Every structure is written in C-alpha cells, then in structure tokens.
Amino acid sequence: MTTGVPERVLKLRPPLLYSSLLSLLLVGCSSSVIRTDTPPPGLPDQWQSADTEGEEPAPGWLQSLADPALESLVQEALTGSYSLAEQRALVRQAEQSLVIAGAPLYPELEFDFDAGRSGSGSGNGVSSLGADLTLGWELDLWGKLSDSERQANLTLAARRAALEGARLTLVSDLASAWFELQAVEQRLALFSRRLSNLEQNLEIIESGYRLGLRSALDVYLARNDVQSEQARVAEQRQARTEAVRALQLLLGRYPDGRWAALDALPVLDSALPAGVPGTLLRRRPDLTSSWMELLAADSALAIAHKQRFPSLTISASLGDSASRLPDLLGGSLAWSLAGGLTQPLFNAGRLKAGEAQAQARVEQLEQQYLGLVFSAFAEVETALSRASALGQQYQQYLQAERNALLAEELAFAQYRKGLVEYNTVLEAQRRSLDAQSTVIGLRADLLTNRVALYRALGGDFAPAEASAATAAPVAELPSIPSAILSGDQDA
Numbered sequence: 388m389t390t391g392v393p394e395r396v397l398k399l400r401p402p403l404l405y406s407s408l409l410s411l412l413l414v415g416c417s418s419s420v421i422r423t424d425t426p427p428p429g430l431p432d433q434w435q436s437a438d439t440e441g442e443e444p445a446p447g448w449l450q451s452l453a454d455p456a457l458e459s460l461v462q463e464a465l466t467g468s469y470s471l472a473e474q475r476a477l478v479r480q481a482e483q484s485l486v487i488a489g490a491p492l493y494p495e496l497e498f499d500f501d502a503g504r505s506g507s508g509s510g511n512g513v514s515s516l517g518a519d520l521t522l523g524w525e526l527d528l529w530g531k532l533s534d535s536e537r538q539a540n541l542t543l544a545a546r547r548a549a550l551e552g553a554r555l556t557l558v559s560d561l562a563s564a565w566f567e568l569q570a571v572e573q574r575l576a577l578f579s580r581r582l583s584n585l586e587q588n589l590e591i592i593e594s595g596y597r598l599g600l601r602s603a604l605d606v607y608l609a610r611n612d613v614q615s616e617q618a619r620v621a622e623q624r625q626a627r628t629e630a631v632r633a634l635q636l637l638l639g640r641y642p643d644g645r646w647a648a649l650d651a652l653p654v655l656d657s658a659l660p661a662g663v664p665g666t667l668l669r670r671r672p673d674l675t676s677s678w679m680e681l682l683a684a685d686s687a688l689a690i691a692h693k694q695r696f697p698s699l700t701i702s703a704s705l706g707d708s709a710s711r712l713p714d715l716l717g718g719s720l721a722w723s724l725a726g727g728l729t730q731p732l733f734n735a736g737r738l739k740a741g742e743a744q745a746q747a748r749v750e751q752l753e754q755q756y757l758g759l760v761f762s763a764f765a766e767v768e769t770a771l772s773r774a775s776a777l778g779q780q781y782q783q784y785l786q787a788e789r790n791a792l793l794a795e796e797l798a799f800a801q802y803r804k805g806l807v808e809y810n811t812v813l814e815a816q817r818r819s820l821d822a823q824s825t826v827i828g829l830r831a832d833l834l835t836n837r838v839a840l841y842r843a844l845g846g847d848f849a850p851a852e853a854s855a856a857t858a859a860p861v862a863e864l865p866s867i868p869s870a871i872l873s874g875d876q877d878a
Contacts, residue, residue, distance in 0.1 A: 430663075430664045430665045431663075431664055432663060433663055433664075434661055434663075434664060434767060434768060434771055435768060436768040436769070436771040436772035436775070442660040442662065443660065443662040443666060444659060444660055444661060444662060444841070444844050444846045445660075445846075446846060446847040446848075446849065447847070447848070447849060448841045448846050448847075448848055449461060449558065449562070449848040449849065452562070452653065452655075452834075452837075453653060454565075454653060456565075456650075457561075457562060457565050460561060460565065460634075460638060461558050461561060461562075461848070463638055463639075464557055464558070464561050464637055464638050464639065465554065465557070465558075467638055467639030467640070468557055468637070468638075468639050469639060470553060470557065471550070471553055471554060471557060474546075474549060474550040474553045475550060477546050477549070477550075478543070478546045478547055478550055480546075481539070481542050481543040481545075481546040481547075482543060484539050484542065484543070485536070485539040485540055485542075485543050487539070488535045488536045488538065488539035488540075489536045489539070491525060491532050491535070492527060492532050492533065492536065493524075494522055494523065494524035495522070495523050495524065496520070496521070496522050497520075497521045497522075497523075498518070498519070498520055498521075499517075499518070499519045499520075499521065499706075500516075500517070500518050500519075501515075501516070501517040501518075502514075502515070502516050502517075503515050514711070515708065515709075516708060516709050516711070516712060517706065517707070517708040518706055518707060518708075519704055519705070519706030520704065520705045520706060521702065521703070521704045522702065522703045522704070523700065523701070523702045524700065524701050524702075525698060525699070525700045525701075526699045526700070526701065528696075528697070528698070528699050529693045529696050530689075530693070531689075531690055531693040531694070531696075531698075534686045534689045534690045534693070535686075535690055537686045538683045538686035538687055538690065541679050541680075541682045541683035541686060542679070542680070542683045544675075544679045545675075545676045545677075545679035545680045545683060546676075548672045548673070548675040548676035548679060549672070549673070549676040551672035551675075552671075552672035552673040552676060554848075555672060555842060555845070555847070555848065556842070557637065558848045559838050559839070559841065559842040559848075560637055561634070561637045561638070562834075562835075562838045563835045563838050563839075564630070564633050564634045564637055565634060566652065566831050566834040566835055566838075567630055567633075567831060567835070568627070568630040568631060568633075568634055568646070568649065569649050569650070569651070569652045569831070570652060570827055570828060570830070570831035571623065571626050571627045571630045572627060572648070572649045573651060573652060573827045574623055574626075574824060574827055575620070575623040575624060575626075575627055577820070577823055577824060577827065578616060578619050578620045578623050579620055581616055581816075581820060582613070582616040582617060582619075582620055585609070585612045585613045585616050585816075586613055588609055588612075588799065588812075589606075589609040589610060589612075589613050591803070592605050592606055592609045592809075593606055593609075600805075604809070605809040608809055608810075608813060609809070612813065612816070627646075628644035629644070631644050631645065631646040632644050634646075652827070652830045652831055652834065653834070654830060654833075655833060655834065655837055659774075659837065659840060659841070661767065661771060661840070661844060662844070664764060664767075667763060667764065667767065667844065667845065668760065668763075670844060670845035670846065671763055671843075671844075671845030672845065673759065673763075673845075674756075674759055674760060674763060674845075677752070677755065677756045677759050678756060680752055680756075681749070681752045681753055681756050684745070684748050684749045684752050685749055687745050687748070688742065688745040688746055688748070688749050690745075691738070691741045691742040691744070691745040692742050692745075694731070694738050694741065694742075695731060695738045695739070695742070696730075697728050697729060697730040698728070698729045699726065699727070699728050700726065700727045700729070701724075701725070701726050701727075702723075702724075702725050702726075702727070703722070703723065703724045703725075704722065704723045705720055705721070705722045706720065706721055706722075707719075707720050707721060763843065763845075766839075766843035767840070767843045767844060769843075770836055770839050770840035770843050771840065773836050774833070774836055774837070774840060777829060777832050777833050777836060778833070780829055781826070781829045781830065781833060784822060784825050784826050784829055785826060787822045787825075788819075788822040788823055788825075788826050790822075791815070791818045791819040791821075791822040791823070792819055792822075792823075794815045794818065794819065795812075795815040795816050795818075795819040797815075798811050798812045798814075798815035798816075799812050799815075
C-alpha cells in the first residue's frame, strides 16, 4: 500500500518517524496557497499616456489647489461625514475581533458558585453549596489559533486601509463637487449677464421698430432670445440648487440648497508628477485593503484545513462543597487534571466542503484584486491622457472665446448701422455664449480631472506631517507577491 511518505522517512526510528511526520504536517498546514515564486513580467518604466517624470507625487495635494475655502470644507466633512463614521465603527469592530481571536491562545479561567436546597415534604430541607475554579486551555498544536489571530489582524489592517480609502474618496468627491458648484455659479452669472444684454438689445430694436428703422421680424427674434435666456437662467438656478445640495450631503449638513456667492474657478498650470506604475500598489489604500482581505482569506483557508486535525485540550479544576457557607473552601479541596484529544472522524464531508469553500473564496478575492489593480492602472492612464487633451482644448477655446466676444460686439455694432441682418447678430451671440460656457466647463474639467488623478495615484491629501500624526499603527504584514504583479491567473 502506498502511503505517500518517502521511504527514507519510514526507515527512521519510531520517535524520529513521528517527529518527522509532525514536521511535514506542520509545513503543509502553514503553507499559503498564494504563490510568491512567479517572476513578474515587468511593468512599464513610465506611464504610457503622457510624458511624466519618475518623481513620486508628494502628499498634501489639497494645499496645491490653493483654495482655503475648500480646505475648510474638507475639515468639516472629515468630522461630519456619516460614511466616515460608519468606516470608523467598522475599524472599532475589527479591533475588538482581534482581541476575541487572540483570546483562545491563552488559558481560560472560570469560577462557578452553586447554591441549592432540597428535602422531602415532611422533613427539613438540606442546603448545599458548591464552588469550583476551572482552568481550560487548548494547545495551539497546528497553529490554528495563531492563524485565527492572524486573520483578525489582517482584517483589521484591511478595515484601516478601507478607512483611509474612504477619507481619500470623500475629499476627492468633495473637491469635485466644490468645483462643479463653482462652474455652475459662473454659468449662472454668464447667462444672467447675457439676459441683461439681450434685454438692452430688445429695447434698442423695439425703439428702432417704432421709428420705422427695424422690421417686426427683428423684434420677434429679439423677444424670443430674451425669453429663451430667461428659461436658461431659471434652469441654471435649479442646477445650482442641486449642486449645493450634493455638496451639503458630503459635508453632513441639511441639504437646504442655499449657499453664499462663490469665487471664480482657479486655473492650474503646473504638471503633476505621477511616479512610475510599479509604486502605485503601495500608495492606493483601496488596493491595500483588497490585498489584506486576500491574505485574511488565505488565513481562513489555513484554519479550515486545520479543522480536520486533532485538537488537544488541558483542563484543571479545584473545588469544594458544603452545607454551610463558613465551611465552604475551609476543608479539603477536590482537584482534577485532565487532557483530551479530539479527532474528527465522520462529518458527512462538512469539514472538507468548508476547506473547498475557503479555497474558492481565496481564488475569488485574488481575481478581484487583480481586477482592481489593472483598473487602477487604467484610471491613472486615463486621467493623464485626459489632462493633456483638456489642456490643449482649453488653450484653443480661450482663443475662440476672445474671437467670439469680438465678433459679437462687432456684429451688433454693424447691425445698428444697417450693415448686416439680425440673423448675423444671433449667430455671433450664439457662438459667443457657446465659447464662454465651454471655457468655464473646461476649466472645471481640468480641476476635477486633477483631483481624479490625485485619487487614482493614491496620494494623501494631507501633508506628510499631518498624515503621520493621524495614521493608525498597522502591524508588519507580508508584501504583495510577484504572482499578483504578473497577473498569473493560476496563482
């Protein structure tokens, strides 16, 4: 019969045989299913979408936006956000789970006190008192209990990384909502100015019509412009109210839709160093959280595997019983010491199925992590290429805006002199409005894309000193294996 044990091991003396088998079993129990021996294929030396420097992005990107009002709102959101409070509660749960998981590594001591009275219907009752002190301890023979503590520690690290990711997401969403509100405010100001100009033009045209200098068609077209612009202003006011509510929700305020007047959008003209792709995995908290979840699942698999091995427990008790409380623990105490070995023999495949389920869980989380990794690379590449394209569009539309404003002014001046038809004025006004509105939108897109790039790179929005002061301690954990970096689907 083949046992699968090497022949040289079978020739050992019995004590050496048992110790060798135990060593081999322990090695098999402690091995991880996540492969770390696959060589990485080699990530590109730089991002492909744009020519970027190898310098890593510095922390504190919020200050680089040079918007003190936004910084104040971020501080408010960090203390008032309900989503962050939820993540902090999850971290506290994981901290207590770590305490619970580590408790079985130590002996458990219990004190039991019993009191009772019994007797027949015709006689006097008899009192009985008992006190017992019990000590129980399961030896961590296969490392199962240590794996449970390790799983809880990794889960805690995943929760802390998820909290950092939630903070980064909240700040980036808040910054994007802030810039979107400013863009809506500028469009509202633009449409309001245009409405005022159209109303002045209508007065001029109606005055000319009364003098017989203008046609009725021009009056109708001018009135149509005023009414259309009034509708546009009303629509933009509603858009501003909705943008304010979105911002207030991120701040944890009541969404009443009211906000004071805002300043113009800032303009960013400096490039952002993006580092190299290989360093992205250690900067993004969402990837760190997913990786810790994968390692925690790997520990759960080890626990499920070791459930099929014997468990060794030691118990000791010390106690006494008496009929009166002064006599309790005053005489000779009874004690006991016992050890027990429990080996699962038949459970209808429950333990085997639990191990297979844990194995499938690891495979699922591994593929999920790989998907997140390459999605993170795509986010950076997209933000970099979009930044370059938006910069070029912005410069072109700035020139188009200047030309359109000059053309609008010239067209109305020529119309008043009778040199062009009013349709020419309408076309010049339409192009001017489109160009100005596009410039506002591109300015906001440049800012929101910069925030998206900061978020994709995983850079901390706070300075390095502030981050170090508020960062929670995390135990030293295994690094990301090369199989994950290579995208090996069989790992």
